[in-house]
Structure formats: structure tokens, C-alpha cells
Amino acid sequence: MFGKEAGIFVASGTMGNLLAIMAHCQRGDEIIVGRHNHIHRWEQGVSATTIDVNGEGTMKIEDIEESIRVRDNHMPNTRLICLENTHNYAGGRALPLEYLKSVRELASRHGLSVHIDGARIYNAAITLGVNISDIAQQADSVMMCFSKGLGAPVGSILVGSKTFVEKARRSRKALGGGWRQAGILAAAARVALDNAESTIRRDHANAQKLAAGINVATPDHLKNAITAQEAGITNMVLLKCSNGISPAQVQKFLESRGVLVMVFDATRVRIVLNWGVSEKDVEKVLKVYSDFIASISNHIAV
Structure with a gap:
């Protein structure tokens, strides 16, 4: 579905995004995120450089590049670019695939990772006429919510490489997300996918x-x-x-x-x-x- 090596079930999209940041970043690192992205506006903020977002939910590529810090002991290290697709504050706009590819290329050039807050990535894929994996391959990690458009009662999924997911799994336990009751909720999410x-x-x-x-x-x-x-x-x-x-x-x-x-x-x-x-x-x-x-x-x- 995502074309990734592994994934974990989490309690919420906010937990999934936080785990992604914890897995990608270390103490003293910084992320780049849109000023109106959910991660910045509604998840209590993180150590971030924020960039203006246009009406389509995208950040200008040149603004992203200008925000990447030079390595300096006086500054945090830029480690991660976070995108949101579809973009809530922009009214559910789907970020174009070519834009995602441009961000991916920029991140690769600078040795950065990309995370997509894909709470409604299924909506984006259908609107763009592509597979979810086509979007997901433009990022190192993706979070998707089961309880929004898909209709499950609770839960989200975080996907990425095996190494990334193992880091996230360890942090999930520390955050109280290693619950033994998860199977019941994951089963409901599985049903939601059948008619998604x-x-x-x-x-x-x-x-x-x-x-x-x-x-x-x-x-x-x-x-x-x-x-x-x-x-x-x-x-x-x-x-x-x-x-x-x-x-x-x-x-x-x-x-x-x-x-x-x-x-x-x-x-x-x-x-x-x-x-x-x-x-x-x-x-x-x-x-x-x-x-x-x-x-x-x-x-x-x-």
C-alpha cells in the first residue's frame, strides 16, 4: 500500500507525527515545517523553522532551501522536512506529485529526511489519480489516519524503513502507545480499509x-x-x-x-x-x- 518496509499502529496522528520526529531527529536537531501545517499549529509545536504556506498548502522550494541551516555549533542542525498531504488549513488541498518530487530532490541534496503528515493521504491519492505508494515514495516516513475519512473509531499508522520503525516502536512504548488492546482497534482499521x-x-x-x-x-x-x-x-x-x-x-x-x-x-x-x-x-x-x-x-x- 505504501511501498515501505515496515509500519506500526499508533493511537493518533499526533502520536504518529511525534514518533516520526523522534525517530528522525536527535537532541539539538530542528525540522522545517509550514507555518500552517498541523504539526506546528495543533500539536503543541516542536523545535522548528516555520515557512509561509500558500493557498495550495505548499511551501516554496526556495524558502525551504533558504531555511536549511549551515552546520554551526551555535545553531540547531536541520534534520527533517515535514509536509502535510492533504493540507488541512488549505481546505484539504492535495499537494501535487511534482511538488513532492521537488522537495524530495532538495532533501536528498542536503542529506535531509522527509516526513509526510498524511492523515488524509488516501484523499490526496484519489484526487491526484495516483497510488498511495506514489506519494509515499517521495518521503522517508508517512503517517496516515484511520479515523478520519476512512471511518475507523481510532488509530493511525506510521510507516518507513525497518530501522526507522524500530526507533519509533521504542519511543511509542515510552509514550504509552505499546498497548496490549491495540489488536481490537487495528481490526476496525482493517475493516475501514476494505471500503476506503x-x-x-x-x-x-x-x-x-x-x-x-x-x-x-x-x-x-x-x-x-x-x-x-x-x-x-x-x-x-x-x-x-x-x-x-x-x-x-x-x-x-x-x-x-x-x-x-x-x-x-x-x-x-x-x-x-x-x-x-x-x-x-x-x-x-x-x-x-x-x-x-x-x-x-x-x-x-x-
Whole structure:
């Protein structure tokens, strides 16, 4: 599936990413990661040089290269480049394969390792029309989550070389992840993989239908105030809010009608499609969204 020598089951994607960093790096080492990558924003941070991320979730190759430190006793040693595919903060965008190859080539030139936070790598592979192994071969290690789009109750997998996985396995024990009950959870993850492709393709289709439907339901005079991102959709829909409409306002109205969404940041609402959301559910969301638009249509000056 990944084309790697070995893998271990872990409790969460955060644990998988932490184990990867621990296996690749030593005390005094540093990673390069995007400023809006999950590893930096939502995993309590690490010793990292952060780089701006564009709307597609990528970091500029030249920015990565400029961030690689020269070997100097006054500085940490750059050891690892971390990517995220698909990119959560960019709205589930899949990083292009050619971009991954460029990062891999740069890392090899400088003797660095590459880790992919692939919590939703299955979504990326389907969107790009490639195998997961085509993405994974551009990195030394990959983490994939079983409990997001795949629908398992809990768990992730971390893969890499045998040597890498043995290091990660030892650290996993120290972090409390060497649990004897893991087999039950891993079995659920195995079941999730059986229907993964059809489930994710359905999620992508539902997300595209939802984004398009939201934009159709938004009248012209409000399109500058609220719009759904349609480009590069996988299983997420981001609503961009401005001109008197706040993400909290959208979230509160939708929740009052039984639709749970997330205030993503100061200007955006995130809606995630998953195995438990049907096409009928999408139609309900569109109906509730239309009700929201009707409730504000005469009160927003744009």
C-alpha cells in the first residue's frame, strides 16, 4: 500500500507525527515545517523553522532551501522536512506529485529526511489519480489516519524503513502507545480499509455538490460576503466570510438546525464530509444554508 518496509499502529496522528520526529531527529536537531501545517499549529509545536504556506498548502522550494541551516555549533542542525498531504488549513488541498518530487530532490541534496503528515493521504491519492505508494515514495516516513475519512473509531499508522520503525516502536512504548488492546482497534482499521476507496470517492462527490450548492444558493449581492471554496476540493468545504458575516454567526445558525460545522479561523468556516454523511445529509445542509441566507439577506450591506 505504501511501498515501505515496515509500519506500526499508533493511537493518533499526533502520536504518529511525534514518533516520526523522534525517530528522525536527535537532541539539538530542528525540522522545517509550514507555518500552517498541523504539526506546528495543533500539536503543541516542536523545535522548528516555520515557512509561509500558500493557498495550495505548499511551501516554496526556495524558502525551504533558504531555511536549511549551515552546520554551526551555535545553531540547531536541520534534520527533517515535514509536509502535510492533504493540507488541512488549505481546505484539504492535495499537494501535487511534482511538488513532492521537488522537495524530495532538495532533501536528498542536503542529506535531509522527509516526513509526510498524511492523515488524509488516501484523499490526496484519489484526487491526484495516483497510488498511495506514489506519494509515499517521495518521503522517508508517512503517517496516515484511520479515523478520519476512512471511518475507523481510532488509530493511525506510521510507516518507513525497518530501522526507522524500530526507533519509533521504542519511543511509542515510552509514550504509552505499546498497548496490549491495540489488536481490537487495528481490526476496525482493517475493516475501514476494505471500503476506503468507494467511501472517499463518495465524500469527494458530496463535498463538490455541497460547495457548488452553497455558491448557487448565495445571491449575487452576498457573494462578496460569503462564498464556498470550490477549487481543489477533496472532502472539505471552506466558507469564506466577510463584510458583516462572521464564521461564528454561520456556525451558530447551522448548529441550531442540527448541522455541526467548525469555526476554522477569523474568516472561515470548515465543513468536513465523511463516511457518516450521506447525499441526503448534504441536501439538508443546503436547505439549512438557504434558510441562513434568507435570515440575513436583508440585513447585510455589501
